[in-house]
Amino acid sequence: MRLYNSLTRKKEEFIPIENKKVRFYSCGQTVYEDAHIGNARTYSYWDVLVRYLRWRNYDVFWVQNFTDVGHLTDDADSGEDKIILTARAKEIQPMVLVESQIRRFYEDMDALNIQRSDIYPRATGEIPEMIEFVKDLLEKGYAYEVNGSIYYDVTKFPNYGELSPSTYSDESVGARIAVNPEKRNPQDFALWIRAPPEHLMKWPSPWGFGYPGWHLECSVMSQKYLGATLDIHGGGIDHLYLHHPNEIAQSEARTGEKFVNYWLHAAFLTVEGERMGKSKGNFILVRELLQEYDPMLVRLFLVNSHYRKGVDFNREALDQIQILLDRLRTSIATIDQASGGNKSNLRDDILQVEKDFIEAMEDDLNTVGAIQSIMQFIKKVNTSLDNEKALLEEAKSIIITLTGILGIKLEEQEQRGKISIPELLDLLVDLRGRLREAKQFELSDQVRAKLLDIGVQLEDKPDGTIWKIKS
RNA sequence: GCGGAGGUACCAAAGUGGCUAUGGAGCGGCCUGCAAAGCCGUCUUACGUGUGUUCAAAUCACACCCUCCGCUCCA
The missing domain is CATH 1.20.120.640 (Anticodon-binding domain of a subclass of class I aminoacyl-tRNA synthetases)
Structure with a gap:
């Protein structure tokens, strides 16, 4: 199999580290709002990749995380935690929001027949490992502490930004927002952030109470569950520029080994020609869409374009x-x-x-x-x-x-209690066939029209009638 | 501005040196009690523009035009 590797920017023959074993990590959801159609598109492709590899007898172990803490409203390590912000607006505890959103995430993914990864580790469940990770980076000299926050020093990692076609220039970082004065270099990023006393989601650490920077969890989880080197790491194209370079910097600094062999990035979809974004307010949520459309129709749409190419949703x-x-x-x-x-x-x-x-x-x-x-x-x-x-x-x-x-289910196993819908329909089709034999076309057409109204389409073929459940 | 991806027929969308892409829409036909589906034909000698390389270019090279994406939120 040939895969386009973002690291080398060309298609390469896929060769797993260990013959037929595939270690696959994909960046998951920050669980503070419902999944939208763009999330679903990206996850659909990982699902297809895993299903295909398994069909070809690869032994795939797939890890996808839930970010349930520490993902700020701004990538530059400032702003507020989105989960806390949303929970406050809903007047519920952050962890209540998280639990609810994870359940809803599963519902949406199940509906679209996006199979679940083997494990879904949660950031809050890996805090001790994260602290160990940060301690290690401090000891190795890749990080420094300022007032209870720990930052990664990008100048200590010579290959910083090798994945990204254009790393941030110092000017571009400074131009966006004021550089955090605690940072030695504008591109340094937070590993651990000190928490003010009133902050709800915080954990004790050697540097006082705080919470993890959001790049950290992927490095920690992938290492814990898959080892130092992954075969494939997938994510949205947006992560190519900041999140993934930072993951590489953290992971390789700690292990001294190559972090990922094949980097896969899924392109974004647009809605009516426009980028989906908070600022545009044009998010299409999976569950809203599914109230109107057949899940398999949506699923087919999602995979009927190449993952590295954008597609317009309309x-x-x-x-x-x-x-x-x-x-x-x-x-x-x-x-x-x-x-x-x-x-x-x-x-x-x-x-x-x-x-x-x-x-x-x-x-x-x-x-x-x-x-x-x-x-x-x-x-x-x-x-x-x-x-x-x-x-x-x-x-x-x-x-x-x-x-x-491809994740498309064609056979409907419609069963209500002990009644088999296929058998029921066969019976109706048979009765209507007798009406037609008796040339009672008016009545037989009525049957066909009524069935179509409730979503069953009949087609009279030369050698008999077939039925289809329409969406 | 910097960086990336791309421009294929009415629409969507593969193809990366020679081989009918494919699906849909439209039109014509076959089949059929009618409808639907299916099949056949047709629009269709399509590949952003211009040069060049080659026996041969949508495919390679160079230049130009245009679009989209990232450098805010975000998969």
Whole structure:
């Protein structure tokens, strides 16, 4: 598999440190508000990457963090903790907010079929490890203490900023906001921040009460759960410039070993041509979107563009995706209905689609190409319904497997109590078929129209009727 | 300003030296009680502009134009 490595800025053959074992860390959510469509897009790609690697028999261990403390409203180590700020506005305790947001995060991700990482460590659960980490950096001379706060001295780390195509110049840092006078260099960043007495989220440390700087947790957690060197580290493109260079500086200073072999960065999505941002107020939350749209439609939209390329979110784009999703679902329903024949030309096409899919995915996770290979295959299947039934079943199975790797569930397991909805629909379809045989078209059309109203579409094919649950 | 990514047909979106991309929209047809779906054809000798390299360029080189993104919040 070839992956575009942000560190070298080119596609490289992916070779794990230890044969088929993959150590993967992705930067997670600061849990103070609901996940938006941009978060979901990024996490969808990590999900696809993990599913694909596992399908190819890699043993993937995936860690994604929850930031539940210390992420300030300003990256330059000033401003307020967003969690405390939001909790205060809601008049609840910070940890109540965190718990609630984590639950909501899981709900949103589950709905989009974004599988969970193997572990989700929380920053507040790793405070002792963070303190040890900072002590180590102090002893090694990479950090210094000022009035109970600890800062990382970037001049001690010669390769600082190697990941970032443009590190901050001193002027640009100073130009944005006043440089914290405690810092020796404008680019130094906080490892540990002293807390004023009234601060709610604070922990005792050798330097007094304080809380961790937000770059620290990723270094600490990844090292604790995955070791000194990670195979893959993923994150949003915004982290390429500050968060990730700082992670490298901290981690490599402590271990003396290379921190990450492959850096992956997901591009941002825009909404109606505009960047989603707090200042623009155009956030689209996953849960709001899902009240209106089929989760699988959203999921297909999210993976139907390349992760390193931006994509615009708008209604027209979703309408186009709906057609794509319908086409996928129709193919499954059509195969189910087909009685089959005695031809066997599909055998080659089944091998071909798997080959094309793999080829696309191996090329830097080209999900668009992978979807296209499936679409081409579906066209083949549609013209090959006279193949042996067993081959048709194989065709269906490969479609479900491949779309499943992209996180798209095509088969609905609709079950209410002991009633099977598929069986119920089969019964209705059968009854309507008898009406049509009796040329009672008015009544049979009514049945079809009513079913469509409640979300079931019937299609009369030459050899029978199929049903599809519409979104 | 500094740095990055990109400009592909009506829309979306792959492709990185020669091989029909693909999906949708529109139009025409086949099938069908009707509808839907599916299939076939068509728009389609598309690749930001200009030079150059080459037997051959969307693909490589150089220059230019334009767009988006980061250097605020933010995946």
